[in-house]
């Protein structure tokens with residue numbers, strides 16, 4: 003019987019500690035995976051630093067992490083798509099409300115994944131490459147395809163792409179983020195035109211994923227440049243990724259007639275708060291600014307006739323978007339090259355002891371890269 007070890011958040015705002023952990027037993031709809039690579043997302047250090055306020059439902063000790071790649075070591079009684087020995091990658095949802103963060107957190111040697119949020123790793127793709135995909139692609143798919151957001155048609159083969167082509171354009175603000183790169187390529191794979199933003203150093207990479215216009219989000223004139231780049235095309239909606247992006251997207255939508263906006267980020271970054279040993283009283287002005295900013299923003303959006311909603315990247319766990327993304331779109335797209343595993347991995351270390359450093363590195367800022375730890 004193998005032994006499990008995890009990088010554990012023992013209490014809010016404390017560093018992760020590597021220690022023994024229970025060996026997960028697969029439930030009927032789960033596979034247990036020997037984890038070979040994990041990737042780090044902003045939500046990991048946001049939970050570590052502010053979870054006592056922002057993830058109040060999450061008990062500690064907890065195992066954080068969403069992105070997993072490795073090989074299947076056990077399958078639940080209802081599993082049909084995978085067998086022991088298969089190489090897979092998947093989305094761990096242990097930090098969601100009502101889930102178990104020790105059973106299905108990524109940052110451990112063995113973890114449980116829902117079969118329906120798991121896909122086979124394509125031949126020739128390493129675990130470090132595959133592990134960049136899960137949360138980025140899932141969040142992008144929620145924004146683009148869930149009816150509560152843009153509600154676009156999912157990629158469905160050449161006939162579908164031909165039908166969607168020319169039907170309109172999607173704005174992805176933050177095209178060089180992990181979520182944004184996936185949003186650009188998924189929208190394009192579904193046949194839609196895409197306009198986006200990135201720093202000049204990343205513009206070619208975002209164009210290569212399918213955006214026909216990429217402007218610099220630092221440029222004070224970015225909104226006007228996007229409106230010009232849209233050039234009268236029908237705007238199907240916007241995906242706002244990055245601090246301050248929702249306001250900029252709303253200005254584009256108002257000038258182009260788009261009426262739906264999916265938001266991935268808060269209006270004020272939480273990175274300053276997440277690094278503090280005490281949240282109080284520093285959190286008061288930050289959350290007040292977020293609350294007041296949201297209230298004003300919601301009024302402006304309503305007046306402009308723009309429907310807005312926050313994205314929850316794992317909300318596809320039980321819907322048709324999740325089922326299709328994980329059992330069809332990713333597998334087919336990564337195999338035939340219409341989708342890439344993006345952004346590029348940067349390996350921050352090996353072993354669970356390297357995970358805390360990887361979180362700190364992600365919080366310090368990355369550019370079109372995914373921080374990965376191999377196990």
Ligand SMILES: NC(=O)c1ccc[n+]([C@@H]2O[C@H](COP(=O)([O-])OP(=O)(O)OC[C@H]3O[C@@H](n4cnc5c(N)ncnc54)[C@H](OP(=O)(O)O)[C@@H]3O)[C@@H](O)[C@H]2O)c1
Nearest residue numbers: 044141176178179180181201244266267313314315369370
């Ligand atoms: N709601 C959800 O379910 C969910 C899920 C995942 C992520 N998120 C949120 O989505 C955001 C992105 O996460 P991620 O993991 O994709 O990010 P990431 O890969 O860490 O983002 C890094 C990139 O952000 C870009 N960037 C920085 N400031 C920006 C701004 N103001 N506007 C546009 N782009 C900006 C930088 O682009 P350049 O280097 O090109 O300047 C950099 O490449 C974060 O706020 C995260 O918390 C939300």
